[in-house]
Amino acid sequence: MAQTLLSIQNVRLEFGTEQGVVHALRGVDLTIHENEVLGLVGESGCGKTVLGLSVLGLNPSPPAVLLEGSHILFKEKDIAKMTTDEIALLRGTGISMIFQEPASSLNPVFTIGDQIAESIRLRFQRSGNNHQPSSSAINDQVREALRLVKIADPERVARRYPHELSGGMKQRAMIAMMMASKPSLLIADEPTTALDVTIQSQILRLMRDLMTEIRTSILFITHDLGVIAEIADRVAVMYAGRIVEEADVNALFKDPLHPYTQGLLASLPKLSELEKEIQQLPGAVPDAINPPAGCSFHPRCKFVMDQCRTKQPELKEVKAGHKVACYLY
Amino acid sequence: MRLTGAFLLRNKLSLAGGIIAAAYLLLAVIVALAGEHMLPYNPYAQNFGQALLPPSAIHLFGTDDLGRDIFSRVIAGAPIDAQIAFVVVLVSLALGGTLGAFAGYFGGVIEDVVMRVTDVFLAFPALVLAMAVAIAIGPGLINSMMALLVVWWPWYARIARGEALAIKNSQYMEAARAAGLKNIKIVTRHVLPNTLMPLLVYATLDISNVILTGSILSFIGLGAQPPQPEWGRMVFDGQDYLSGAWWMSVLPALAIFIVVLAFSLFGDGLRDAFDPKLRRR
Amino acid sequence: MRGILGLARFCLKRVLSIIPVLIGVTLLTFAISRVVVPDPARAWAGLHASQATVEAIANRYHLHDPLYVQYFYYLRDLLSGDWGVSPVSGQSILENLDGFFPATFELAIVSIIIASALGIPLGVYAAVHQDKSVDHAARLFSLGTYCAPPFLMALLLQLFFSYWIALFPSGGRYSPFIPMPTHYTGLLILDSILSGNIEALGSALIHVALPALSLALLTFGLITRLTRSSMLEVLRQDYVRTARAKGLVERVVIFKHALRNGMTSVVTVLALLFAFMLSGAIVIEYIFNWPGIGRYAVQSILALDLPAVMGTTLVFTLVVVTVNLLADIAYAILDPRIRLD
Numbered sequence: 001m002a003q004t005l006l007s008i009q010n011v012r013l014e015f016g017t018e019q020g021v022v023h024a025l026r027g028v029d030l031t032i033h034e035n036e037v038l039g040l041v042g043e044s045g046c047g048k049t050v051l052g053l054s055v056l057g058l059n060p061s062p063p064a065v066l067l068e069g070s071h072i073l074f075k076e077k078d079i080a081k082m083t084t085d086e087i088a089l090l091r092g093t094g095i096s097m098i099f100q101e102p103a104s105s106l107n108p109v110f111t112i113g114d115q116i117a118e119s120i121r122l123r124f125q126r127s128g129n130n131h132q133p134s135s136s137a138i139n140d141q142v143r144e145a146l147r148l149v150k151i152a153d154p155e156r157v158a159r160r161y162p163h164e165l166s167g168g169m170k171q172r173a174m175i176a177m178m179m180a181s182k183p184s185l186l187i188a189d190e191p192t193t194a195l196d197v198t199i200q201s202q203i204l205r206l207m208r209d210l211m212t213e214i215r216t217s218i219l220f221i222t223h224d225l226g227v228i229a230e231i232a233d234r235v236a237v238m239y240a241g242r243i244v245e246e247a248d249v250n251a252l253f254k255d256p257l258h259p260y261t262q263g264l265l266a267s268l269p270k271l272s273e274l275e276k277e278i279q280q281l282p283g284a285v286p287d288a289i290n291p292p293a294g295c296s297f298h299p300r301c302k303f304v305m306d307q308c309r310t311k312q313p314e315l316k317e318v319k320a321g322h323k324v325a326c327y328l329y
Numbered sequence: 330m331r332l333t334g335a336f337l338l339r340n341k342l343s344l345a346g347g348i349i350a351a352a353y354l355l356l357a358v359i360v361a362l363a364g365e366h367m368l369p370y371n372p373y374a375q376n377f378g379q380a381l382l383p384p385s386a387i388h389l390f391g392t393d394d395l396g397r398d399i400f401s402r403v404i405a406g407a408p409i410d411a412q413i414a415f416v417v418v419l420v421s422l423a424l425g426g427t428l429g430a431f432a433g434y435f436g437g438v439i440e441d442v443v444m445r446v447t448d449v450f451l452a453f454p455a456l457v458l459a460m461a462v463a464i465a466i467g468p469g470l471i472n473s474m475m476a477l478l479v480v481w482w483p484w485y486a487r488i489a490r491g492e493a494l495a496i497k498n499s500q501y502m503e504a505a506r507a508a509g510l511k512n513i514k515i516v517t518r519h520v521l522p523n524t525l526m527p528l529l530v531y532a533t534l535d536i537s538n539v540i541l542t543g544s545i546l547s548f549i550g551l552g553a554q555p556p557q558p559e560w561g562r563m564v565f566d567g568q569d570y571l572s573g574a575w576w577m578s579v580l581p582a583l584a585i586f587i588v589v590l591a592f593s594l595f596g597d598g599l600r601d602a603f604d605p606k607l608r609r610r
Numbered sequence: 611m612r613g614i615l616g617l618a619r620f621c622l623k624r625v626l627s628i629i630p631v632l633i634g635v636t637l638l639t640f641a642i643s644r645v646v647v648p649d650p651a652r653a654w655a656g657l658h659a660s661q662a663t664v665e666a667i668a669n670r671y672h673l674h675d676p677l678y679v680q681y682f683y684y685l686r687d688l689l690s691g692d693w694g695v696s697p698v699s700g701q702s703i704l705e706n707l708d709g710f711f712p713a714t715f716e717l718a719i720v721s722i723i724i725a726s727a728l729g730i731p732l733g734v735y736a737a738v739h740q741d742k743s744v745d746h747a748a749r750l751f752s753l754g755t756y757c758a759p760p761f762l763m764a765l766l767l768q769l770f771f772s773y774w775i776a777l778f779p780s781g782g783r784y785s786p787f788i789p790m791p792t793h794y795t796g797l798l799i800l801d802s803i804l805s806g807n808i809e810a811l812g813s814a815l816i817h818v819a820l821p822a823l824s825l826a827l828l829t830f831g832l833i834t835r836l837t838r839s840s841m842l843e844v845l846r847q848d849y850v851r852t853a854r855a856k857g858l859v860e861r862v863v864i865f866k867h868a869l870r871n872g873m874t875s876v877v878t879v880l881a882l883l884f885a886f887m888l889s890g891a892i893v894i895e896y897i898f899n900w901p902g903i904g905r906y907a908v909q910s911i912l913a914l915d916l917p918a919v920m921g922t923t924l925v926f927t928l929v930v931v932t933v934n935l936l937a938d939i940a941y942a943i944l945d946p947r948i949r950l951d
Contacts (some may be wrong), residue, residue: 037830056854056855058851060853080677084860085860088854088855088857088858088860091854091856091857092856092857095793096855096856097855099848099851099852099855101848104847104848104849105848105849105851105852106849106852107849107853107867107870107871108871108945108947109870109871109874109946110867110870118856118858119856119857120858122857122858128855161946161947163946174852177856178855178856181856181857191795306626321611383698415746435673435708445630448634449634449637449638450638451629452634452927452930452931453638453923453927454885454886454888454889454926454927454930455885455928456892457889457892457922457923457927458638458923458927460892460907460911460919460923461642461919461920461923462642462646464911464914464916465642465646465647465916466646466647466648466916466918467899474635485940498913537757539638541759544757544759545760545761545889545892548761548891548893548913549893549896549907549908549911549912551909564759564761564765568765568862571765571769571773572773575769578761578764578765579762579766582765583762584914585762586757586762588756588758589759590754590757593753593757594753596835
């Protein structure tokens with residue numbers, strides 16, 4: 001049985017805005033094990049990015065408030081209870097994060113090499129070494145990091161500035177930078193969404209390879225089911241701030257249990273059924289300020305029952321390794 | 330909630346600034362119309378026996394080296410800077426703004442020429458150019474006003490050109506052209522008003538700059554000439570007596586400061602109110 | 611390697627682009643000196659000069675010739691270093707300007723150092739603690755110092771720290787009783803340090819204190835305001851979030867990643883500030899009897915010495931144009947994205 005790396009329990013998070021309180025996360029339960037890729041899939045607005053940022057404490061804190069009873073356990077420590085300085089110690093070497101837009105996420109005034117070197121130096125500092133490695137040792141490691149992400153000419157690229165690289169190269173550089181500190185968990189928030197489809201599959205393959213080489217788990221956040229199918233070992237489906245289904249990737253695609261998952265999969269166009277009309281999920285994503293009572297999906301669900309309108313269903317394991325939050329089961 | 334508080338605080342200051350600025354203008358108008366009769370003392374009356382007296386109940390701001398009551402002189406001098414500032418700003422807005430609007434709307438050679446010319450004018454620090462022009466045409470109040478006009482118009486030309494460019498490319502202009510309106514009509518009916526209105530906000534902030542520069546010009550001898558009670562000139566006259574009679578220089582200087590600050594605060598608030606990004610419900 | 615070539619190309623382009631502006635500047639000063647002035651011959655000869663002298667001056671400066679001819683000689687004289695002789699003092703204007711320049715330069719440098727040392731940290735602090743009471747106080751204070759007329763600060767400082775509490779001298783650049791340090795640069799502070807002369811250093815510092823503080827107070831408000839708005843902009847950027855996600859300490863995030871990006875706009879604005887500062891220097895030098903170009907300008911105005919005033923106008927403008935050019939180049943050094951243009 002694989003070891004648990006990160007355990008997210010009953011995480012609830014709200015934002016205070018002028019229009020009202022936004023309930024971004026409404027009781028999320030999720031577990032990530034060592035050496036696995038967990039895909040987190042959902043439409044925009046479901047809270048998946050907020051969840052990713054919450055693990056690292058990167059949600060801007062005056063508006064965002066993590067509610068009592070939320071637990072984010074990483075290596076026996078609860079991130080939800082830590083101060084910003086304590087979380088900072090975890091970032092980089094424990095948990096790392098890459099973002100959707102590499103163009104704006106890399107600092108424009110420092111070279112790629114400089115930015116990767118920062119991560120390397122941080123790793124050295126934290127591993128308890130008393131002396132700093134020499135700059136040539138660091139340069140070697142920078143080149144190694146770039147080679148690891150399959151960049152052809154690491155020497156040259158290390159001296160470049162971000163704006164001189166293509167989108168795919170920037171994302172590789174970002175991955176190199178975040179992996180250089182050898183984290184146990186990498187959170188990837190839509191890393192391929194801004195890239196070309198061909199580059200996309202290259203990056204996905206790269207990430208899987210890195211995962212096995214460096215033994216890093218990945219929490220892969222995306223709205224694209226195709227990407228999930230390619231990279232994930234297990235999948236969690238998120239809707240309106242909660243996890244509604246969680247399963248092994250094959251099991252999810254073959255036998256989706258939750259009506260929302262079924263709707264999502266049905267709305268994917270299939271090459272083998274070109275004549276069929278594309279099925280749409282009726283209705284729209286619920287308002288995060290005033291979510292519906294009971295199960296948030298009930299206004300759009302064709303199997304809706306009375307208890308769905310009043311009480312939220314718990315996420316329960318109904319088959320081996322397959323959890324769902326629905327009164328149908 | 331914190332943001333609304335900040336806005337209100339800034340608003341309160343702007344409001345205070347606006348009130349003081351309005352009071353100053355009211356005072357200036359009253360003095361300009363009613364003359365010196367309403368003042369406690371004649372601002373020009375010299376009285377050597379009463380020279381260099383510190384502030385007291387009978388001379389609120391003390392007296393200067395010639396025995397003149399400084400408080401009366403400060404009040405009497407209020408309209409001077411106000412008149413200069415308003416004339417300079419309004420004329421620069423009208424002339425410079427119109428020129429800039431034409432340049433922006435018609436583009437081409439006109440725009441190039443106007444941009445090059447304003448580039449040259451704006452290369453000079455404002456005070457330095459004003460100094461040069463003022464000394465060339467001679468010291469004096471009207472002359473300093475003209476010198477300031479020469480320095481100030483390019484700013485408005487530049488800003489107006491930018492606004493006109495934006496309007497020119499806007500959809501509502503396309504509609505006007507499609508409707509067959511002649512160019513000159515377009516410019517006078519539509520472009521000019523829409524260009525010059527935003528400039529008015531900038532102009533309010535600018536009044537404080539003109540008052541400041543104008544008072545410095547008078548300080549270095551190029552503006553109002555004695556015995557006119559212009560505040561900058563009064564500061565200059567009092568320098569030699571600073572150690573013994575600080576009120577001669579410091580009080581008029583404080584008066585300038587308060588008026589400039591008031592107009593700045595008010596202009597700041599006005600600008601924030603018009604800026605869609607900063608407006609919160 | 612590529613970066614440096616791009617930088618060199620950028621510098622060349624910028625230098626070439628200021629040439630038309632400089633020509634325009636000389637045209638404007640020419641126009642003011644010869645066209646706006648009602649009687650240029652008398653203005654250059656001196657108000658009390660004899661008719662014969664006036665005629666001689668008119669011939670020397672070709673004042674009877676058409677304007678374009680006059681401009682040609684004007685430009686030629688400027689470029690060859692003949693900026694005329696002051697009708698009031700009888701001295702070469704360029705020599706005077708040359709003599710007074712180091713004092714103004716020294717004053718400006720010390721002021722900018724003080725203003726930046728105060729303004730930049732305060733601006734960063736205000737941005738990081740946005741909308742808290744410190745932020746409001748900082749903004750109000752900055753606005754206040756920007757609006758204060760330069761003579762107010764100077765006179766108040768002189769009053770408090772020179773007359774009432776005799777801490778600093780009320781004027782001058784150097785004590786008449788202490789021998790000057792050996793001349794290396796003309797900047798007394800630097801020269802005293804270079805010649806190891808502590809007494810001279812003390813005298814130089816104590817004399818520059820009040821003028822530099824007055825000038826610094828004038829501009830420090832602007833620096834605070836601009837650093838604050840620049841930092842606010844930067845702190846919202848994605849790469850700041852990335853820096854935190856990497857595990858860097860907050861202090862490094864702000865002072866290395868954020869500030870470095872914020873500095874680019876601050877540098878450009880420091881250049882604009884320079885023009886503002888020079889205008890303030892004119893008044894402050896006069897009040898503190900500081901032997902710089904500003905004081906020379908005011909004395910010339912009071913003496914109605916038109917040629918000298920035109921000379922100072924040119925110098926001030928040339929300095930401002932040069933500083934702006936340097937700021938553009940500094941911006942390109944700080945922000946590699948600009949070099950590609």
